[in-house]
Amino acid sequence: MSDPQPEPDVAELGVPVVEVEDLEVNFKGRVGFFAGLLGRKGFDAKAVDGVSITLYEGEVLALAGESGCGKTTTARAIMGLLIPDAGTIRYRGEPLARSRRGLRGYRKQVQMVFQDPTAALNPRQTIYEIVAEALRIHGVPGGPDAKTEEQLVARALSRAGLRPPERFYLLYPHELSGGQRQRVVIAGALVVDPAVIVADEPVSNLDASVRGEILALLMKLREGSRISILIVTHDLGLAWTVADRVAVMYLGRVVEVGPAEEVLQRPKHPYTKALLNVVPEAGGTERPILQGEPPDPTRIPKGCRFHPRCPVVASGRAERLGILNRCVSEDLALEEIAPGHDVACYLKGLGEEP
Amino acid sequence: MGRKYLARKTLHALATLAFVLAFNFFLFRVMPGDPVRLLARGAATHMTPQRIAEIEHEQGLDRPLPQQFVVYAKNTLTGQFGISFVTNESVTSVIGRAIWPTVLLVGSATLISTFFGLWAGIKGAWGRGSLFDTTSLFGSLVLYSAPEGWLGMILLIIFVGTFHWFPAGQMSSNTGQTGIANVLDVLSHLFLPCMTLVLGYIGEYTIIMRSSLLEVMGEDFVMTARAKGVPDRLVRRSHAVPNALLPTLTLVFYSFGFILGGSVIVEAVYSWPGLGQLTYRAIQDLDYNVIQAVFLLFSLAVIAFNLAADITYGYLDPRVREA
Numbered sequence: 226m227s228d229p230q231p232e233p234d235v236a237e238l239g240v241p242v243v244e245v246e247d248l249e250v251n252f253k254g255r256v257g258f259f260a261g262l263l264g265r266k267g268f269d270a271k272a273v274d275g276v277s278i279t280l281y282e283g284e285v286l287a288l289a290g291e292s293g294c295g296k297t298t299t300a301r302a303i304m305g306l307l308i309p310d311a312g313t314i315r316y317r318g319e320p321l322a323r324s325r326r327g328l329r330g331y332r333k334q335v336q337m338v339f340q341d342p343t344a345a346l347n348p349r350q351t352i353y354e355i356v357a358e359a360l361r362i363h364g365v366p367g368g369p370d371a372k373t374e375e376q377l378v379a380r381a382l383s384r385a386g387l388r389p390p391e392r393f394y395l396l397y398p399h400e401l402s403g404g405q406r407q408r409v410v411i412a413g414a415l416v417v418d419p420a421v422i423v424a425d426e427p428v429s430n431l432d433a434s435v436r437g438e439i440l441a442l443l444m445k446l447r448e449g450s451r452i453s454i455l456i457v458t459h460d461l462g463l464a465w466t467v468a469d470r471v472a473v474m475y476l477g478r479v480v481e482v483g484p485a486e487e488v489l490q491r492p493k494h495p496y497t498k499a500l501l502n503v504v505p506e507a508g509g510t511e512r513p514i515l516q517g518e519p520p521d522p523t524r525i526p527k528g529c530r531f532h533p534r535c536p537v538v539a540s541g542r543a544e545r546l547g548i549l550n551r552c553v554s555e556d557l558a559l560e561e562i563a564p565g566h567d568v569a570c571y572l573k574g575l576g577e578e579p
Numbered sequence: 580m581g582r583k584y585l586a587r588k589t590l591h592a593l594a595t596l597a598f599v600l601a602f603n604f605f606l607f608r609v610m611p612g613d614p615v616r617l618l619a620r621g622a623a624t625h626m627t628p629q630r631i632a633e634i635e636h637e638q639g640l641d642r643p644l645p646q647q648f649v650v651y652a653k654n655t656l657t658g659q660f661g662i663s664f665v666t667n668e669s670v671t672s673v674i675g676r677a678i679w680p681t682v683l684l685v686g687s688a689t690l691i692s693t694f695f696g697l698w699a700g701i702k703g704a705w706g707r708g709s710l711f712d713t714t715s716l717f718g719s720l721v722l723y724s725a726p727e728g729w730l731g732m733i734l735l736i737i738f739v740g741t742f743h744w745f746p747a748g749q750m751s752s753n754t755g756q757t758g759i760a761n762v763l764d765v766l767s768h769l770f771l772p773c774m775t776l777v778l779g780y781i782g783e784y785t786i787i788m789r790s791s792l793l794e795v796m797g798e799d800f801v802m803t804a805r806a807k808g809v810p811d812r813l814v815r816r817s818h819a820v821p822n823a824l825l826p827t828l829t830l831v832f833y834s835f836g837f838i839l840g841g842s843v844i845v846e847a848v849y850s851w852p853g854l855g856q857l858t859y860r861a862i863q864d865l866d867y868n869v870i871q872a873v874f875l876l877f878s879l880a881v882i883a884f885n886l887a888a889d890i891t892y893g894y895l896d897p898r899v900r901e902a
């Protein structure tokens with residue numbers, strides 16, 4: 226398994242809020258009823274297979290990668306929505322409890338924003354009920370400048386850009402536009418003043434015209450607060466716009482992580498580079514150089530899991546550089562190549578660009 | 580609820596009703612031979628030729644088809660269904676006598692099976708894969724596929740034939756008791772046919788409720804609620820079940836429409852003096868007027884309950900309410 230993450234430069238990265246270490250999540254393979262009778266077994270999918278990432282206070286971390294690489298599964302494990310098969314998740318140094326009761330305090334601190342706001346809102350609740358729900362579970366905070374439930378709901382709605390808030394109280398989700406619905410979801414998360422927001426593809430189900438607004442809204446949340454945001458996306462362009470740091474996942478692992486400008490402008494992993502070439506650039510579209518079969522988490526290749534599709538291998542460069550043997554047979558972990566920039570690729574020791 | 584929605588659904592119901600009326604008319608005219616003569620060969624052999632002619636005239640059967648239809652429509656819409664050829668009573672009072680036993684029998688069976696079916700469906704889906712779930716699913720499938728007549732015979736053999744716990748048939752012992760004693764007597768007669776129907780219906784309701792809830796449980800808003808820390812019990816009560824109940828209740832409502840016509844076999848097995856038995860006899864005796872009226876009534880029930888289901892759905896689902 227991968228080595229523990231190198232000690233972060235605390236001065237630069239700040240205080241770790243959520244630390245994920247060697248996370249593994251498997252989904253049991255299912256077979257048909259009759260195949261099962263014949264004693265056949267399905268292949269287990271190693272959706273997440275040794276992910277280590279840290280979310281620091283006040284930062285936006287993008288978790289990027291192709292469809293099926295395990296981003297959502299990682300996010301759900303962080304939310305405590307599924308029980309990992311291995312690894313630990315710590316919140317401010319404390320490992321997550323496994324019981325519902327033990328997770329309660331955590332659930333107030335970490336809120337989730339889903340991809341499809343229509344599906345994420347109970348169609349039979351009014352906007353007020355939806356936004357107030359977390360308050361009713363976790364209680365309205367007391368104290369000298371205590372507010373009523375209604376004041377807090379109103380504040381969350383306005384923070385999410387739904388103004389005047391009272392106008393939305395009695396509406397149902399179907400009466401709002403897609404963008405407004407996502408704002409309701411965000412208001413429902415904000416109402417308890419969370420420390421962390423986990424947003425899984427928060428704009429990919431929205432009209433192109435409102436994507437920018439919703440992203441701007443998420444970014445604005447950081448003004449005057451130390452909230453941390455983990456944003457899951459398959460879109461590196463989006464990661465580039467919003468994120469301070471980017472973690473690139475491939476087949477259940479993080480293969481490169483670092484500051485957004487570093488990772489996206491000077492990628493050190495052949496996979497990141499290939500992904501970037503898929504992003505259409507202004508002034509001409511480069512052809513994607515990613516070929517080969519899409520990755521299958523039930524059959525993870527030996528060695529570097531990217532080797533069947535790696536252009537460095539395909540072009541014969543790996544062989545010339547004498548790393549081919551290791552590429553195809555030796556598993557490898559993330560290693561630091563520059564402060565805060567980690568890569569899992571045999572090229573890095575050679576000072577070679579991907 | 581939106582007026583448009585209501586108007587559309589009502590219009591739909593009326594159109595269906597008009598179709599049923601027309602269908603009911605033609606069905607009985609296109610059958611070979613004319614109905615009254617057909618009948619005269621059946622149970623009503625006691626009728627004199629004059630009587631037959633009289634009836635033919637009353638029902639407009641001696642006139643051309645379009646005129647017959649006018650007479651039929653007028654009679655039907657004013658509730659004149661003629662007389663039963665078997666008992667010589669008016670069809671309205673024959674049906675009036677038979678309808679309450681059926682409503683009692685099928686109504687109680689429907690209520691009981693809905694309640695326990697939904698309960699088992701919810702409990703099963705929520706604990707998917709548990710012993711309760713697998714057992715109740717298996718039981719539901721067996722009951723769902725078991726013919727009602729067969730279930731009725733089995734209960735009859737066990738509880739009447741072997742244990743003598745319950746009376747064998749009819750609706751009461753006809754010993755002229757009153758008050759509590761009478762109620763208890765009817766209940767003891769009601770028990771077995773009612774249980775037969777409950778067993779017949781409950782599987783379907785369990786399966787529908789279970790699959791509907793399983794579907795809702797996979798939705799993002801249920802996961803959102805969990806992620807917010809909403810306790811399991813509350814996730815079920817305020818998010819999952821209300822959304823799963825709606826489609827299920829609509830289906831249950833639709834099935835209410837069939838309750839008047841749904842107990843023919845069970846009523847025959849237990850000699851329950853309801854509409855089912857009336858229909859069964861009327862078909863055997865070719866009691867044409869009764870068949871026609873009962874057929875109309877069954878259709879009317881289906882149409883009415885469909886409309887009621889649509890209205891309830893519209894009332895309960897905010898998405899439809901505004902439309």
Ligand SMILES: Nc1ncnc2c1ncn2[C@@H]1O[C@H](COP(=O)(O)OP(=O)(O)OP(=O)(O)O)[C@@H](O)[C@H]1O
Binds near residue numbers: 252270272297298459
């Ligand atoms: N509940 C599940 N049961 C079985 N397999 C699952 C389940 N959820 C995810 N998987 C599998 O795990 C792998 C990772 O899925 P995940 O949803 O985490 O990917 P993702 O990176 O979020 O992809 P996308 O961009 O398509 O959302 C996929 O191969 C998927 O098929």
Ligand code: SF4
Binds near residue numbers: 536543
């Ligand atoms: S380790 Fe080898 S196969 Fe893997 S990305 Fe680097 S060069 Fe390609």
Ligand SMILES: [Mg+2]
Binds near residue numbers: 296297298425
């Ligand atoms: Mg996903």
